[in-house]
C-alpha cells in the first residue's frame with residue numbers, strides 16, 4: 001500500500017487490459033456480445049462504488065442502489081428535459097454526491113453504529129424504491145419527464161458527443177466510452193486511495209479509535225468517502241439509464257443493492273479489481289442460469305455466494321494473490337535464493 | 347493555574363451504579379513525569395478516557411493548557427497536543443509499522459518532513475527493522491513500541507501511557523524506560539503501570555488511585571513505604587521485588 005501507484009506494475013497491467021478491451025473488443029466481437037459486455041462495464045462501475053467505500057473506508061452500505069437509482073433517474077429526467085446528455089451525466093454524479101454527503105452527515109455526525117448504518121442505508125433505498133413506485137400517475141412529472149412509477153421512464157436519450165445532440169453514439173462507441181469511464185474511475189480511485197486522504201481512510205477502516213487518537217476527524221473523512229461512493233454509483237446509474245434507454249424502480253431495488261454486496265464480497269473487499277471481477281463473473285453466471293429455467297437464479301446466486309464466503313472468505317482476488325505469492329515463495333525456495341522476506345504485500 | 351498543563355476538578359465517571367472515577371482533582375505541571383498506580387479496576391484507564399474525550403465525564407471539568415476540554419471530541423483534544431497509548435493497543439493492524447507512524451506524523455507535517463520524523467521516531471523507539479512489517483503480525487511488545495512511536499510522532503505536549511511495558515521483553519522495557527525519561531524532557535508524561543521494576547526506573551512523584559479516587563500522592567520512596575498503599579495494592583509486588 002505504500003508503493004506509489006505509478007510504481008505498481010499491477011496498476012499498468014490493469015489499465016493496459018482495460019485499454020486493450022476498449023479498443024479491440026468492438027473490432028473482434030459482434031454487436032450482440034458488445035451490448036452484453038457493455039452491461040458488465042456499467043455494473044462494474046457500480047461495483048467499484050461499493051468496493052471503494054467498503055474496502056477503503058470501512059463503510060458497509062446495504063443500500064448502495066439508492067445512489068445508482070438516484071443517478072439513473074437524475075439522468076433520465078434531466079436528459080429528457082434538456083434534450084442533451086452531457087450535463088445530465090455530470091448531474092448524475094453531482095446530485096448523488098450531494099445526497100451522499102447529506103445522508104453521510106446525518107449518519108456519521110450522528111455517531112450511528114455500524115449496524116444502524118447498515119439499517120439506515122437499507123431503509124433509505126427502500127423508501128426511495130417505494131416513492132418511485134408510487135409515481136405512476138401523470139401528475140408525477142418533472143418538466144417533460146413523467147416518472148412513470150413502476151412502469152419506469154422510457155425513451156431516455158442515448159449518449160451523444162458533447163455539444164452535438166444529434167451525434168448519437170452507436171453501441172460500439174457507447175461501449176468504448178463506458179470502458180473509458182470505467183478506466184477513469186479505476187485510475188482515479190487508485191490515486192485517491194494512495195493519497196494521504198486515502199491512507200487516512202484505510203487507517204479509519206483498520207482502527208477508528210486510533211485514527212481519532214491521532215487527531216483525524218473520522219466523521220468528516222467518512223462523509224467524504226461515502227459521498228464519493230454515492231457519486232460513482234450515480235454515474236453508473238446514468239450509464240445504465242442511457243444504455244437501456246429505460247429505467248424503472250428495479251434500479252433502486254434491494255436486489256440491486258444486494259448484488260453489489262455480493263460482487264464485492266466475492267471479488268474481495270479491499271481491492272478494486274476484485275469488485276470488477278466479482279461483478280463480471282456473477283453477472284455472467286446469472287445470465288447463464290437465466291437461460292436454464294428450472295432453477296431460480298437468485299437462489300443459485302445465494303448458494304454460490306455462501307460457497308464463496310466459506311471457501312474463499314477473503315474473496316477471489318486476494319486469495320489468488322496469496323496463492324501466487326505462496327507459489328512464488330516456494331519457487332524461490334526451490335531455486336535456492338532467499339525468500340522475499342516478510343514485507344507486506346500489496 | 348497556567349503552570350499546570352493538565353488539571354481536573356471533581357472529575358467523575360459513572361457507569362450505571364459503578365463509579366469508575368470518583369471526584370478526582372488531579373494536577374500536572376508542564377514537563378512533569380507522573381506515575382499513576384492503583385489496583386485493577388481502580389479507574390486509571392477510565393480516567394485517561396475521560397481526559398481524551400473517549401468518554402464524556404459524568405461530572406467535573408478537565409483543563410488542558412488553560413483551555414476547558416471537558417466533553418470535547420477526541421480528535422480536537424489530540425490536536426491541542428495530547429497523545430495517548432491505550433491499554434489495549436490501538437494500532438492499524440493491516441498496514442506497516444512505517445505507515446502507522448507516518449500517518450501520525452503526517453497530520454501536522456508536510457510529506458517530506460513527516461517522512462523524516464517517521465524515520466527518526468522509528469529509530470528512537472528501536473523499531474526501524476520492523477518498519478516494513480505488518481503491525482498485526484507483530485508481538486505484543488513490538489505493537490506497544492509501534493503505538494508508542496505513533497504517539498511520539500504526533501509531538502504531543504502531554505503524553506498518556508497506559509501500561510506501556512506490558513508484554514515487553516527486558517530489553518524492550520529498558521529502552522521504553524529510557525524513552526519515557528527522554529520524552530519527559532519535552533513533554534508532560536503520565537504513566538500507568540503495574541510493573542514495579544519499570545516504575546522504579548522512571549518514577550519520581552506518584553499518584554495512587556483506589557476505587558476511582560485519589561488515594562495518595564507522594565514521592566515514589568514514600569509510596570513504597572506506605573503501609574496503606576501496600577495494603578490496597580503494592581503488598582505482593584513490594585515484597586516480591
Ligand SMILES: Nc1ncnc2c1ncn2[C@@H]1O[C@H](COP(=O)(O)OP(=O)(O)OP(=O)(O)O)[C@@H](O)[C@H]1O
Pocket residue numbers: 361364365366384385386387388389390391392393433
Ligand atoms: N464501559 C464501561 N462500562 C461499565 N463499567 C466500566 C466500563 N469501563 C470501565 N468500567 C468499570 O470501571 C472500573 C474501572 O475500570 P478501569 O479499566 O478504568 O480500571 P483500571 O484502573 O484501568 O484497571 P486495570 O489496571 O485492570 O487496567 C472497573 O470496575 C470497570 O469494570
Ligand SMILES: [Mg+2]
Pocket residue numbers: 390391392433508
Ligand atoms: Mg486499565
